[in-house]
Amino acid sequence: MAAPAEDRDGWRDIRAYLKSAGFRFAALFAVLFLAAILGFALMLWWGTAGTLSRQLDDAIRADAIGLQEAWRGGGTAAARDAIGGRLAVDIDDHAIYLLMDGAGNRLAGNLDRWPGAAEAPGSWSGDMVRRDGVAVPARVYHLPLDQGHRLLIGRDATDREKLRSLLSEALLWSFAVAVAFALAGAAALRRALADRLRAAAATAGAIAAGDLSRRVPLSTQRDEFDQLGESMNAMLDRIDQLMIGIKGVSDSIAHDLRTPIARARMRLEHALLTAPDEESLRAAIETTVADLDGISRVFQALLRIAEAEAGARRAAFASFDLATVLTDAAEVYGALAEERGQQLETSWPEKLTMMGDRDMVLQAIANLLDNAVKFTPEGGTIRLRASAPARGKREIIVRDEGPGLAAEDRARAGERFFRADPSRALPGSGLGLSLVKAVAALHGGELRLGDGQAGAARPGLEARLILSSRA
């Protein structure tokens, strides 16, 4: 009873082998190789046996024209003379002629009767004739003449048939050798492909099993397989970085949210145990609700960053005017800056159309302005500018007069929950620039941070948000 199961397994293996890319590439190679050999064989045949056949037909045709001229010039007698003359000097003994009248009487030539295959007037045929009792191949042409007369002109085709036979045999053997080479070459190609892909497959298998440290080994050949391996390794490095990032975010969430949650709990517990009246208890609950709203905002920001990074919102991209978005943002943050004794200077063209997610871009600009207002001292100036520096590009620059960011802090500024030392005392979650960076990436652009005034005691921060205006 085990035999049928084994048969099924064997059949499955064969089907898997036939479906494999290695086999298909190898089969393609074999087919192309054999097609090339077949083309070569056809050219060889056309150039040798074909040429000989065409020469034979040309000689018969020329002979037919000559004899037809003789017939037209002198009738039966002239044709008989011409045939006799031609046969008399046919040293090779290859010529075949037969002239017959309308009644079927033989008038001239060296054939005893008309061959059956050449009955149709104007027809060419390959027939057999007997020479010394032996059948030999012949090529003949039936030329119809006046008054029911007809003329057969032909040549002994033994030499041509011998060449054909020799050539056929040689080509058949050559084809058999070519098939053997094609099969051997295909097998070698399949093996070479399998060998080169084995390392990548083993790496992918190890990673699937959980070993993320494995990488595809590269050879010194720098071929397409090495390029594939390099791409896979780059992809794995990126996945590794993302995994580390996710772990960092998880740690940051646990760390940054533990304190406000613990504080809210303590406040509620304290109020529950010590509140002298209902009003004190209500005040404690309201404060806690505000704290919990802050936590909720952090999660909302995290979700928006994740959404932007996933690119899911790209499907909702639409054309909008960036100038209008900038005006809206300037209106809100201009009022806020004024409250804090700051000035907001703006500058952008009348129209700045682009494709993208309007809400996300507005959120990114708002985050940049929020930071600028937060860090610029009273009496300071915040500059908001936008332009189209190149075809398909939009640039938004927010410059403040705050303490700026150290070079090492700028490199980490896009990380979630990262806050530079001078800003720890100020309110914020450390997610603002992360979202800006994610929005820039979503729009095929980037966020560049630099000094507002290089060399100054308070250099300020210049955030340059570059976006692609095409989807």
Add this chain to the structure above:
Amino acid sequence: MPWVLALLVFLPTAAFAQQAAPRLISDSPEYCAELSGRFSALSAEAPAHLRLLADEGRQLCAEGQTRSGIAKLRRALKEAQRGE
């Protein structure tokens, strides 16, 4: 067994085809005589070596080696016509 049947059918058919094929008659003693007559008509102007070649052809025909004789006579005729 099928190949035996095929052979039994094929062999008589092939033999019949060979029998039925038209026969070339330019290798007969009569044709030898015809060529000899043609050369005789030209022999007055033909050089001696060609007359000798034709004689050899006639001799071979007389000895029954018709094809060889015809070949020599044809060569002599061709050379004689070329010299005319």
